[in-house]
Amino acid sequence: MSLLDRRTVLRVGAVAAVATLAGCADTPDTGSPTPSPSTSDETPGTPTTSAPSQTSNAPNWKALSSSLDGDLYLPSTSGYAAAHQLFNPRWDSVRPAAVVKAATASDVQQAITFARESNLVLVPKSGGHSYVGASTIAHGLQLDVGGLKSMKYANNTLTVGAGARLYDVHAFLDRYGQSLPTGTCPTVGVAGLTLGGGQGVHTRTYGLTCDRVVAMDVVTADGKTHTVSAGNEPELFAALRGSGGGNLAVVTSFTFSTIPGTKLGFFRLTWPEAQAAAVVNGWQQFVQSAPTTTWGNLHIDAKSNGTLAIRVLGVSTTGDATAAAAQLESLVGAKASGRQLSVKSHLEAVKYLGGGTTSPRQGFLAGSDVLKGPMDAATITAVLGAVKSAARAATPASAIFDPLGGQAAKTPAGGSSWPWRSALAVIQWYSSAQGQNAQTFIANGHRAVGSFSAGGYVNYPEAGRAVSSYYGASAAKLQAAKQKYDPDNFFHTPYTF
Known part of the structure; x- marks a missing residue:
């Protein structure tokens, strides 16, 4: 089984042959979408368009370094190249003026205050998985x-630092027979996943990752x-x-209400291409x-x-997926080939879905649509045609539908800004290729779903898409919060609202 088979939760993170799970190519750790394509001559969406104007005096890096419990990396510092890397190698050419590796919440305060006083754009990074490289900045x-x-x-109740990785969180909770509804990629940071929503195999049973948050420690743009x-x-x-992250504050710690870490029943059903339309239609009824x-994606x-x-690929939180598999086959109208x-036990499931306990860096290009409701026959045909066109062009591509x-x-109690509560599913258009063919596939996917799309998922952002399309009816209250907590627009990369 390829790792792509094991990708299921947050998004996809796969490529036909060398694939990984959803979270791995999916969760932006701090990023939000970009309002327009990058004008850089690097890859589309490269976060180099928000270089700040400089003050007359150069930043006093020595003073910043002496104020930190953690480390400061400058371009001249040993270890800088590794320090600024993200999960996707396509952003390696983006060179921040400096990288602060925070060791304490106080370091976060110091970095924000220093950036304000030095007129530097600051972007936070948790796991570094942002689709658009939102957690780096030239x-x-x-x-x-x-x-x-x-x-x-x-x-x-789990209290966890914002930089913890998903596998480590699940391994820790497993000691207590507990879990959280999260994505699957083992190296995704808890902050980016949570702030953007957070989908996974427990989504239908327990809600999104953000729904389990009961408190957060944060540092706002004023350093408080x-x-x-x-x-x-x-x-x-x-x-x-x-x-999404990087918009209103930097979170340093989350407190979650946990869920039972019980056994999960899995099913994996495949059909021949000739039954593709029937499978899509049956799956919609199943959801x-x-x-x-x-749950089944x-x-x-x-x-x-x-x-x-x-x-x-489906899961039953009852521990037995037999009935769920039979129900899906019945709705498709054909037994799976x-x-x-x-x-699997809780931790066995975590490793299975994530492809292990870690994940290698990988390049990819992706986008998303939120499916308002069941697609009609013509739209299903168009979606299949978009993927088929990629196949004929020998472009590795996947359309993944997460219910x-x-x-x-x-x-949830306490409210939420996640706008897609009434939607049927989130579609991820994913390709391990990064050239024109991959861009064409994603564009074809968007066109295929047409009026059935409500917008995009903020954890799957893409260059050239309007920021408003990720927030739906939540946009107005988010702008109000922005005015209250960041009136000077300190957090202002191309990927923030």
Whole structure:
């Protein structure tokens, strides 16, 4: 089984042969979408268009370094090249003026204050998986919170630093028989995933990752610390739950309400290309009618021989996926040509879905659409045609449909800015290629779904797409929060609202 088979939760992160899971090519750790294509001569969307104007005096890097518990990396410093890297190598050529590797929340305050006083654009970085490279910036200050990764559990509550990686979080919670509804990529940072929403196999049963947040420690643009919750600065709390990172504040710590880390039942069903339309139609009915304990994402993959691979990877939080698999086959109207059922413990499932305990860096190009409701026959045909065109062009490409509904359809106590509660699914258009063919595939995907798209998922941003398309009806209240907590627009890269 390729790693692509194991990609399921946050987004896809795969490439036909060398694939990884959703989170791995999916979660922006701090990023939000860009309002217009980059004018850089590097890859589209390269975050080099927001270089700040410089003050008359050069930044006093020595003073900043002496104020930190963590480390400061300059272009002349040993280790700088590795320090500013993101998950996707396509951003390696972007060179920040400096990188702060924070060791404490105080370091975050110092970095923000220094950037303000030095007139530097600052971007935070957690896991570094942003689709558009939003956690790096040419000539600006990159603030890496990866060192903030302490974890504490008590009474069904996890307190975790913003830089903790998903596998480490799950391995820690497994000691207590607990879990969280998250994405799958083991190296995704908890901050980016959570702030943008956070989808996974538990989404329909327990909601989004952001829905489980009960409190956050944050540093706002004025360098002040806040502990926000439903009862303390509720406007900022709700705004941060689902709007993406790097917009309003830098989170240093999250407190989550955990879920039981029980066994999961898995099914993996495949069908021949001739039944592709029936599978898509049946899957749509499945998402609408299956119990909230059931989740299954649909993959339409371009194969190197010019054909399509059609499959659904599903999970039942009851621990037995037999009934769920049978229900899907019934709605498709045809037995699967390939059928696998299994049961896995919590940590076995985490490793299976994530392709292991870590993930290698990889290049990719991706985009998204939020599916308002079931597609009609013509739209299904168009979607299949978009992937088929990529297959015929020998372009590795996938359309991955992650289901919503169930608990994800309910706004959590304390509010949320995630705007797609009534949607059917999130589609990710993903290619491990990064040239014109990949861009054409993503554009064809957008056109295929047409009026059935409500917008895009902020954790799957792409260059050239309007920021407003990621926020829907939440846009106005997010702008109000921006005016209150960042009136001077300190957080102002091409990817922030």
